[in-house]
Amino acid sequence: MESKSKRLGTDSILSLMIKLSIPSIIGMSIQALYNVVDSIYIGRLSKEALSALSLAFPIQMILIAIAVGTGIGATSLISRLLGEMKEKKADNVAENVIFVTIFYSIIVFFIGLFFSDELIKIFTSNIELINLGKDYIQIIMIGSIAMFLPIIANSILRGEGNTFIPMISLIVGAVINIFLDPFLIFGLWIFPAMGVKGAALATVISRFISGILVLIVLFYGKNQIKFDFKNFNIDFDIIKEVYRVGLPAMIMQLLGSFMIAGANKIVASFNQTAIAVVGIYFRLQSFVFMPVFGLNQGYIPIIGYNFGHKNPERLKKAIFIGLITGFIFTTIGFFLLQFFPEELIRMFNDDPELIKIGVNALKIISIAFPIIGLSIVGSATFQAVGKGLPSLIISFLRQIVLLLPLMYILSKEIGLKGTWYAFPISEFISFFIMVIWFYKTMKKIISEMRK
Numbered sequence: 052m053e054s055k056s057k058r059l060g061t062d063s064i065l066s067l068m069i070k071l072s073i074p075s076i077i078g079m080s081i082q083a084l085y086n087v088v089d090s091i092y093i094g095r096l097s098k099e100a101l102s103a104l105s106l107a108f109p110i111q112m113i114l115i116a117i118a119v120g121t122g123i124g125a126t127s128l129i130s131r132l133l134g135e136m137k138e139k140k141a142d143n144v145a146e147n148v149i150f151v152t153i154f155y156s157i158i159v160f161f162i163g164l165f166f167s168d169e170l171i172k173i174f175t176s177n178i179e180l181i182n183l184g185k186d187y188i189q190i191i192m193i194g195s196i197a198m199f200l201p202i203i204a205n206s207i208l209r210g211e212g213n214t215f216i217p218m219i220s221l222i223v224g225a226v227i228n229i230f231l232d233p234f235l236i237f238g239l240w241i242f243p244a245m246g247v248k249g250a251a252l253a254t255v256i257s258r259f260i261s262g263i264l265v266l267i268v269l270f271y272g273k274n275q276i277k278f279d280f281k282n283f284n285i286d287f288d289i290i291k292e293v294y295r296v297g298l299p300a301m302i303m304q305l306l307g308s309f310m311i312a313g314a315n316k317i318v319a320s321f322n323q324t325a326i327a328v329v330g331i332y333f334r335l336q337s338f339v340f341m342p343v344f345g346l347n348q349g350y351i352p353i354i355g356y357n358f359g360h361k362n363p364e365r366l367k368k369a370i371f372i373g374l375i376t377g378f379i380f381t382t383i384g385f386f387l388l389q390f391f392p393e394e395l396i397r398m399f400n401d402d403p404e405l406i407k408i409g410v411n412a413l414k415i416i417s418i419a420f421p422i423i424g425l426s427i428v429g430s431a432t433f434q435a436v437g438k439g440l441p442s443l444i445i446s447f448l449r450q451i452v453l454l455l456p457l458m459y460i461l462s463k464e465i466g467l468k469g470t471w472y473a474f475p476i477s478e479f480i481s482f483f484i485m486v487i488w489f490y491k492t493m494k495k496i497i498s499e500m501r502k
Contacts, residue, residue, distance in 0.1 A: 059134070059212055059357065064368045064369050065372060067349075067353060068369065068372055068373070068376070070214075071348070071349025071350075071352065072345060072346045072348065072349030073214075073349075074214040074219075074349075075214045075345035075347075076342045076345035076346055077345070078219070078220070078221030078345065079221060079341040079342065079344055079345035079348070080338070080342050082225050082341060083337045083338040083340075083341035083342075084229075085225035085228045086334050086337050086338070087334050087335065087337075087338055087398075088229050088232065089228065089229075089253075090104060090330065090331065090334045091398050091399050092236050092237075094331075094399035094400040095237075096246055096247070098324060098327050098400060098402055099179055099183065099323065100183055100246065100247055101330055101399065102323050102327045103171075103179075103180045103184040103247065104184075104187060104247065104250075105311075105315060105326050105327060105329055105330025106171060106174045106175055106180060106184045106315060106326065107184045107188040108311060108330060109174075109308040109309070109315070110170055110171075110188050110192070110308070111188065111191055111198075112304065112307055112311065113305060114195055114199070115198065115304060116301050116303075116304030116308060117155055117199070118152075118199045118203055119202060119300065119301065120294075120298060120300045120303075120304060121151060121152070121206070121293065121294075121297050122148075122202050122203050122206030122297070123206065123300040123351070123434055124296045124297020125144060125148045125207055126207075126209045126348075127437065128296065129145065129207065129211065130210045130211070130351065130352040131356070131437065132144065132359075133210070133211060133275065133356065134355065134357070140289075142278065142279070144210075144293065145207045145269075145276045145278065146278060146279075146283050147286055147290055147293070148203055148206075148293060149203070150285060151290060151293075155195070160192065160193055160196075163188070163192020163193045164189070164192075164193055167185050167188050167192060168189075171184035171185050171188065173312075174312060174316065174319075177323070180323070183246075186246070187247040187250065190252055191251050191254060191255065193255075194255030194259065196259070196262075197254075197255045197256075197258040198255075198258055199262075200259070200262025200263075201220055201221070201224060201258055201261040201262040201265055204220075204269055205265055205348075207269060208265070208274070209348050210276070210352060211275040211352075214348055216268050216272075217265070217348065219264070220261045220264050220265045223257075223261050224257045224258050224261030227253075227256070227261075228257035231252075231253035232249070232250060234253075235250070235252055235253045236249040236250050237249075295439065296434050296437055298439065299434070299439030299440055299442055300442065306447055307446075307450060309451065310454060310455065313451075315329055317455070317458050317459055317470055318462075321467045324402070324404050325408055325467060327400070328405065328408050328412050331395075331396065332409075332413060332416060335395060335413070339384030339388075340423070343377045343381060343428065346373065346376055346380070347427065347428065347431040350369070351431055351435040352435075353369045354370070354431075354432055355435045358436045358437075358500075361500050363501055366496075366500070370432055373432070377424035377425055378421060378422075378424045379424070381420045381422075381423050381424030381427075382420065382421040382424065384417065385420035385421050388413045388417035388420070389414055392413040393410050395409075395413065396410060411471065412471045415468070415471035415474070415475065416471050416474040418475040419474065419478035419479060419482075422478060423482075426445075426449075426478070426482055429442075429486075430442035430485075432493070433489075441488050441489075441492065445481055445484060449477050450477075453480055454473055454474065454477040457473035458470045
């Protein structure tokens with residue numbers, strides 16, 4: 052019987068993209084919906100709780116960055132190895148990635164246990180925000196295994212072209228989280244009112260259940276990837292290869308964390324409400340961008356397999372379809388934030404100052420949304436063919452070299468409104484650079500494949 056991965060090189064590109072991407076798009080959209088709902092509940096507590104969540108968000112993003120980077124490296128390597136018919140080595144990749152996940156979890160557990168308050172103090176000196184931020188992030192870090200497991204395990208399955216189970220696990224986790232939030236935050240029924248601690252605990256519990264679900268499928272399901280830990284040995288060559296693609300992706304995510312932390316610092320010089328607006332924007336942004344990241348979960352295995360299998364025509368067609376789809380997704384987001392900004396802000400809190408600042412921010416920042424879809428898919432293409440460095444450099448340019456200095460300069464020259472203009476300006480400049488780099492790289496790769 053034909054293996055699951057072989058369809059990546061034979062089925063219709065469009066139907067294959069739909070089959071592989073739709074489950075991930077649904078799953079990650081629901082995951083993004085959880086992020087929004089979580090913030091809406093916390094916003095009902097107070098503006099200060101919302102601001103504290105915004106300050107803790109960059110730390111949480113570091114954990115996600117570790118998992119996403121490792122996962123992207125694993126997905127890319129596994130799909131390429133399967134394309135080269137090296138199934139046993141693909142199994143070894145999965146085993147080593149699970150080991151690395153456990154190692155990370157232990158490290159983060161101890162950091163969260165002893166240093167969570169010090170981490171929040173990096174971003175603010177406000178005692179109320181420090182206490183609220185610590186209450187949230189300490190639980191998240193102590194339960195970091197629950198943050199890592201679903202992302203890593205799902206990435207292994209996606210490497211062999213299985214996106215259905217990852218979708219189910221994301222849906223299960225998000226639904227449980229949304230269900231638990233009001234009970235643990237506000238103290239409904241038999242539960243005590245835990246505030247932001249309740250939000251963190253709901254996140255850990257739901258993601259842990261999601262991770263266990265995927266592990267059961269990985270170890271006991273009929274998968275192409277097989278685990279055999281009886282003769283397991285740490286293979287540093289495999290880990291090195293995972294991070295050849297995964298490390299740039301991880302650093303890109305870490306840059307996002309650094310960027311949000313820097314943005315919080317800059318807007319905090321105006322008022323605490325602006326910090327809450329930054330948090331709201333990035334929650335809404337995730338709702339717009341997560342479908343594109345979901346698209347990438349099906350897109351990367353297709354690109355990786357056909358690159359490894361040396362099929363340039365299918366590679367070109369897949370790239371074209373991926374870029375167009377990414378553009379459509381983020382353009383829809385552009386219209387939502389342009390025409391319904393006040394309604395979106397009111398979902399979190401109806402404070403007049405929050406609405407005034409938030410509406411202004413959403414309308415300005417979203418100007419660049421249409422091209423961001425192209426940038427996200429372009430970065431995924433680099434990663435899928437084993438070239439993570441271009442994505443890293445462009446992301447560093449966009450988020451650090453351009454964005455933060457522009458935010459600081461424009462905040463001094465124009466005021467708070469100027470900080471929002473820095474977002475679309477940095478996006479347009481970095482997009483222009485990416486287009487040139489992407490065209491030259493893909494032209495060279497396709498030319499070499501045809502020889």
